[in-house]
Amino acid sequence: MNVLEEGVGPLFMDPDPDKAREFFRTKSRAMVDKRMSAKEAVERFIPDGCYFATGGFGANRIPNVICHEVVRQRRKGLGFSGHTTTHDFQVLCAGRCFDKLDAAYIVGLEARGLSPNARRYMQSGEVQVADWSNYALAARLRAAAEGVSFGLTRSMLGTDTFKRSAAKAVECPFTGKTLCAVPALWPDVVAIHVHEADMYGNAVMRGISVADYELSRAAKHLIITTERLVDNSVIRDDPTATSIPFYLVDAVVEAPGGCYPGNMPYLYFSDEEHLAEWMRVEKDPDEFAKFLEKYIYGVDTFEEYLELCGGAKRLEELRKIELVEN
């Protein structure tokens, strides 16, 4: 296959499928109790310098409970990938936890505007970046899930997004046409927030799946955070609903409200007032430092943060908004 052009962006992770297979060869297949706290999951599976990715899209169905814990434990030097990461990106920027980034959509919170603090961090020159499109990142994860070294797309070609990525334009061996080859990405650790999981990690996501099928299968280590812990028999009663089987999973964290202030489909809408507060306080670094002390560093758990934000009462209000009960 002829390589026609190469992006100059950094390639942070090895795309060799045999190295990935060696890892997965010894990953436990035991159906055992994997329940633990968010604190323990981060201590065990997210060391400094590892490559991390989050599930969901925007502020929707994000594992915010893990993002807070990563910041609280002051993780540094992480790699991170973001296809439309918004509030999760904002939280990790608050702790300056990563310095290597595969960016597809960062800094912004969609219709809510740009995060002032995330912009400061990204404009500091301290982060090594490769740019991609959302689909290119998803295709990288899909290739990893398939156990091959690259995926193919027809996007990114001809643009600076391509130049600043680590993709290669290649000649199709069948048609001679130009395609964009994107390297497989096996993150060291991934966190995905779901609606239901049993203690072994069999997990059910409702609503859009974004790229979480691909992401869960590409993950070397997978932390499942779940709104509800259910008995294994509930999973077995309706196996069609299972999107993630247990052998992909390393940790199961019970975390009702674990996506807050994001939107958890069918359970609670995003807390737009609290997200607006994040955006407002970020304008002033001193005020933002106090805000982080109050909500992240000064509490022991995500549950305490939830309580500070109104707890069960607030989640109930957000549930009514979610269900369009006006």
Next chain:
Amino acid sequence: MAPEYNMMELMICVAARYLEDGKTVAVGTGAPCAAAMLAQKTKSPNLVVLFEAGGIAPQLPEMPISVGDSRTFYRAVMAAGMVDTMTTCARGQVDYAFLGGAQIDKYGNINSTCIGDYNKPKVRFPGSGGANDFASLCWKTMIMTVHSKSRFVETCDFITSPGFLTGDGAREAAGLPEGGPYKIITDLCVMGFDEKTKAMTIESLHPGVDVDKVRGETGFDLLVSDQLGRTEPPTEEELRLLRDEVDPLKLVIGRA
């Protein structure tokens, strides 16, 4: 007497008219979503709306705030995933997509990544998101934006998403499938692209606007279509649907 309207309302009504019935459109939040919803309520009831995160043909109860929030798959036919929507584009089943950006050049290339040096940018924006994929893979892309010299520039600091790249034949040479920018709808005019050179061309001036005004707000030489038209202002019915049914909270139309 002609009804009064603001520029955002005009842009949404004009965009909606370009969305043909029975076609598919990939939208984001804000004005593009409003245009698609208005099109469904006027001449294109069978317009299929897709959201990149996986929402397929929802019955939107209100404006979404995120391309992946619950509204984007409210009473949808399917809550799919990003690979599903993007491969639908790649197969050639998505007709229109809306894009946005900080800079646009005369070939409709878009910058939504950064201003200044890439490694230490003066301003870092979100990047491509799904925009590069839509611009590469959908048949016709559209942009709704305010018209200004800082936005319509000779050269983008960074080409995030492809228009016609360097002009006629450049997309094909880069390996991109057929497609590219179709209409750019601003607060001053509607622009298309010259068939031969693929350069941006004024096609229709909004009421009260002349060619000099548009050129004065554009950072490069604009062509003028030899069939230059005058934009039809929003009708009373369009405005009623837009204000009462599409955006009653004025989340988008209130921004004008």
